Amino acid sequence: MPAGLSPDAAIDDAAWAVAAREALQSAAAAMERGLDPQADIDRVLATRTQVADAQLRSAWQRCIPEDAPLALFAVGGYGRGELFPHSDVDLLVLAEPEAQAAHAEALARLFALLWDAGLPVGHAVRSRAQCVEAAADITVLTALLEARPLAACADAVQTLQSATTSGRIWPAQAFFEAKREELRARHARFGDTADNLEPNLKEGPGGLRDIQTLRWMALRVCGTSDLESLVALGQLGADEFATLERQRLLLSRLRLGLHLVAGKREERLRFDYQKLLASRLGYDDTADSLAVEQMMQGFYRAAALVLRIGERVLQRFEEQIEGEASPRPIDAHFELRRGYLAARDGAWPQRPSEVFALFATWAGCVDVRGLHSRTARALAEALPQVPAYTEADPALRRQFVQLLRGPQPVETLTRMARLGALGRWIPAFSNVSGRMQFDLFHVFTVDQHTLAVLKNLASFASGKPDERFALAHEVWPKLRKPELLLLAGLFHDIAKGRGGDHSELGAVDAREFCAAHGLSEGDTALVEWLVRRHLLMSITAQKQDIGDPEVIHRFATAVADRERLDHLYLLTCADIAGTSPKLWNAWKDRLLADLYTSTRLALRRGLENPVAAHERSAETRYAAAAMLGALGIPEAQIETLFARMPEIGFQRGRADQIAWQAASLRGTAAGDTRVRVRPLAGSTGALEVFVHSPDREGLFAAIVATLDRAGLAIQQARVLDGPQGAVFDTFEVVPAQSHLKPAADDVERRLAAALAGDLEAVRPTRRTQPRHLRHFRIAPQIGFDAAGPGRTLLSLVCTDRPGLLADVTQVLRDQSLSVHDARIATFGERAEDVFQITRTDADGERRPLDHAQQQALREALRDCLDGELR
Known part of the structure; x- marks a missing residue:
């Protein structure tokens, strides 16, 4: 309870807060209507704003004396009249220092009362001089430009406006350049593309902030209060304004729905909400397209249009500030204006061929900043004249082919795509x-x-x-x-x-x-x-x-x-x-x-002369022997080393790989364990891992778990049986996270240490499944087939996740199965892995899995994979 507030007044404030909270909750419930495509989204947002206005004015009157020299303004998005369900209610109290001190307790009571009512208030109390000082931060100035009086006399309104005029702070050119740089930096944070899987509806490229930025620039550069006023000034075409308005309404409805389905202030359209929001907005799955894909396509197209028109408007603001420069002719049809490519004829284009000529000219110029805004608008208006290629005459088709054969063909196709011409053609x-x-x-x-x-x-x-x-x-x-x-x-x-x-x-x-x-x-x-x-x-x-x-x-x-x-x-x-x-x-x-x-x-x-296995083996053996000989290894020792290696390795391996593995065996006996790791030739970050060891239960699972702990993802594994019960395991691995670069010698030490100890103690690391994978669950598909003599082919398709392979190999280990070959493929959230496996009989012979063993393995794998989904 604020100091000086009587118990009765506190009770009255509490009752007021309950009533205000109920009024706000009722208004919030009514916002559901904004999800209806037929609803006026601006009216829905304005209604909530009006309810908040009423509660704020009521609280102000309750707490602040009528004669107090204080003024209350809505600023930011609230000042703009766009109050989304979970947006902040940003306020400015304008008061000179003496008034701030005299009414400090009253203001404390006001803000406490608003919070009790459920209004997420963000507030600042500033004098005129403090406003000027704070507005040196362009973000603060931007919020003040949206100021809307809630409880303020005309003098207070004039005082605030005079404090933020361009003559006093942030003149038009400086403001424009700063906001343009701010926009570019913001776009860069999102990879300069609106086509992110989880786009930010407010801050992302082509989002609502882009439209708001154009409005702020218009206010400072042209002195207009809204974008529509730019039409009369010739800075914005009526068609461009109508397009921006349509996209603003679509984006606003998406943002409103996102706040509602998330139940909090959320600007990023995350996977958690995409399907639910698509359903709430009335989209339905079709045979060709999911509801969520239809909704997202609408967003991406809207963002692309906002970006396209925004580029033109920024250029016009730039011209407004800097003035037109003398054009520099390129040819009879085109010229450069301030570095932008422009059509010389104000009536351009008259024919579709002139559109293709524009892109041909553009491709031949290396010092062009972009397309001039007037020409870009003329192109947009002329797009309906560009026929589909099926309806075009042969000459126009030849023009398009020449674009593909001319300079910068990919850049030309990209420009045509972004400006809408490629989709027409x-x-x-x-x-x-x-x-x-x-x-x-x-x-x-x-x-x-x-x-x-x-x-x-x-x-x-x-x-x-x-x-x-x-x-x-x-x-x-x-x-x-x-x-x-x-x-x-x-x-x-x-x-x-x-x-x-x-x-x-x-x-x-x-x-x-x-x-x-x-x-x-x-x-x-x-x-x-x-x-x-x-x-x-x-x-x-x-x-x-x-x-x-x-x-x-x-x-x-x-x-x-x-x-x-x-x-x-x-x-x-x-x-x-x-x-x-x-x-x-x-x-x-x-x-x-x-x-x-x-x-x-x-x-x-020649396809009629396929390479036979024995030919491939002989070629590899000869080439590997030459590499070892170059290292000074005697021929007799080379043959001894080769005799310790599996014959199939010469058929399937590379010569340099065979030579490396053979050299690694020097100084070892058949029962020794030897681990070697090297960078994969011709690559960056990938490693090749070689393990020679006596075969024993759990060996493969222990290797996989250790590599997983080292931050490495296995892409391919080959497990070959060598003479005298030894195994030759080869792995090709890459960092599980691109910024990690495990050193080969460190991986080698960790793996050797793990294999020298108790294999049973080497277990997979337990990890939390990443959030995004929860929305892309794939029902596990487990299949068995014959994999040549004596082996079973296990195929597994399931949702990928960190540590998946380590967990799967642990299941194989628990089932007392041996792995002889593995191919690991990951496609986004989808893992598709294949293993060649065997079981060992009581007599020590390795055999394929029978039906009962296959079923037992299938159930164990399902338990492992399903457990992650629960």
């Missing part, structure tokens, strides 16, 4: 614009993923080596017509969301497009094949044993020729790396490079 691309897939594998919308793939292809063409890709810059120059690969990249995912196999549907689209644009049958067939089989190399490399000559022969047969192989390799690298920043790693790079090299050799040899 290829309607199928428009359909995937803003389309998200509700999983963790695809972290971008389909159109943004496509542009990322094209950007990767452009990097291959740059001639600058990139350590992420071992061979891409060597392969690119061999392409006969690079534009064919660009077309394959453009169409590879264009049929997502239609139902059916997107590769097959996209191949049909690609053939129709290529034929319509006059490509030869051979070129058309190549693009069509690449789109249809764009996943072939990725699946082969990650799910099959590319050390097996039969696997290489099957893949080479499917590819059939060197030209397809070159194109498919580059497309696969660009596709995986463009799916998620975290998906591409050194192991995948090495895997694809090895598959490419092996297939190239198979094609050179």
Whole structure:
């Protein structure tokens, strides 16, 4: 109870707070109507604002004497009249120092009363001079620009306005430049893209804050109170204003719904709320699209429009402040204005061909800051005139092909996509614009993923080596017509969301497009094949044993020729790396490079002459012996070392790997344990781990658990049985978190120490499942099949999580099963792992699992995996 407040007054305040809280709760309940698409979202927000206003004025009158020289203002979003369910109620009390001191107790009573009523008040008490001082922080000034009087006389309003005029603080140019930099920094925090899986509706690129920033700039630069006033000033087109208003209303409804479903102030549209919000907003699943995907597509498209129009308006504000500069002609049709590309004719464009000419000119200029705002607006207005390619004349189609063959083709396609021209020309691309897939594998919308793939292809063409890709810059120059690969990249995912196999549907689209644009049958067939089989190399490399000559022969047969192989390799690298920043790693790079090299050799040899296992073994043995000989190891010792190694290793392993393992065995006996770790050749961060040890129960599980504890994720494991009961285990691992780089010698010491002790004591680390994985649960799929003589193939598909492999191998250990080979593949939230396993009979023989043993293992794995979901 504030000092000086009588008990009766305190009781009255408590009763008032209860009544006020009930009124506010009633208003909050009424906000549910704002989720109805037919409801006026502005009216819903204004109604809540009015209720809050009434309670604040009532509290003010209750606590503050009528003649007190104090004034109350709403500031920030509340001052703007947009009070979302869980937004702060930001207040400013304007009072000179003497008045602040005299009424300190009354103000304390006021703020206590408001909190008791359930109003999340944020307040500042400042004099005029203190307002000026605080407004040196542009964030404070921005809040003051939104000031709305709640209990203030005209003199107080004038006092506050005079304190924040541009003549006193933050003149127009300084304010504009600061807010523009603030906007750019804010965008950078979100990766300069609105296409995040969990976008921030308020602060993210294309979000509500972007629209508010334009309004603040208009207020300071043009002296207008709202964006609509810019139309009369020629700074904003009526169509642009209408578009911004539509997107603002959509974003506001999403934000309102997010606050309601989250039950708290939440601006990030997290997976926790996406499905629930889509349902509350009335979206329904269809055969081709989930409700949540429809809702998110609406958001991404709205954000893209806000960004597009926002860029134009920022440029106009800049011109308003700095003035127009003398244009610099480029040719008869285009010029540079202050570094921006502009059409010289005010009536541009008259024909669609002039739109393509704009992009051709742009591609030929290296010093362009962007598209001039007037030309950008003219382009937007002319988009309906741009026909779909199926309806265009041959000359226009030839123009488009020339864009692909001209300078900066990927940059041109990206510009066309972002400005809406590509979606007009290829309607199928428009359909995937803003389309998200509700999983963790695809972290971008389909159109943004496509542009990322094209950007990767452009990097291959740059001639600058990139350590992420071992061979891409060597392969690119061999392409006969690079534009064919660009077309394959453009169409590879264009049929997502239609139902059916997107590769097959996209191949049909690609053939129709290529034929319509006059490509030869051979070129058309190549693009069509690449789109249809764009996943072939990725699946082969990650799910099959590319050390097996039969696997290489099957893949080479499917590819059939060197030209397809070159194109498919580059497309696969660009596709995986463009799916998620975290998906591409050194192991995948090495895997694809090895598959490419092996297939190239198979094609050179001729598909009618497949490599036999004994030939591969002899070639590897000879090459490895030469490497060891170069180290000074005598030939007789080399043969002794090779005799201790499993024969299948020569058939499946690389020569350098065999030589490294053989050298590691020097100085050891058959019963010794030897651990060696080295960086994986040609990669960054990946390690190769070799373990030679007497076979014993729990060995594989102990190795996996130790590597997991060391922060390493296993990508591939091979467990080979050597002579005299020894095992030769080889692992290829990458850091589980990209910022971690475990040293090879440290991993080697930790693993050797673990294997020298009690294996039973080496257990998996228990971890909490990451929040985001809880929303992408995959029902475990456990299958068994024959894996050659004497082995069972265990396939496991389930939700990925930290420590999954360690837990699975622990189950195999508990079931007294041995692992002989493992391939670990992770696709976002989806883990797809394959193991070759055996059981050991009483007589010591290893055999495949019978039906009862398979069922017991299936139940144990389900218990392990289901336990994480509970």
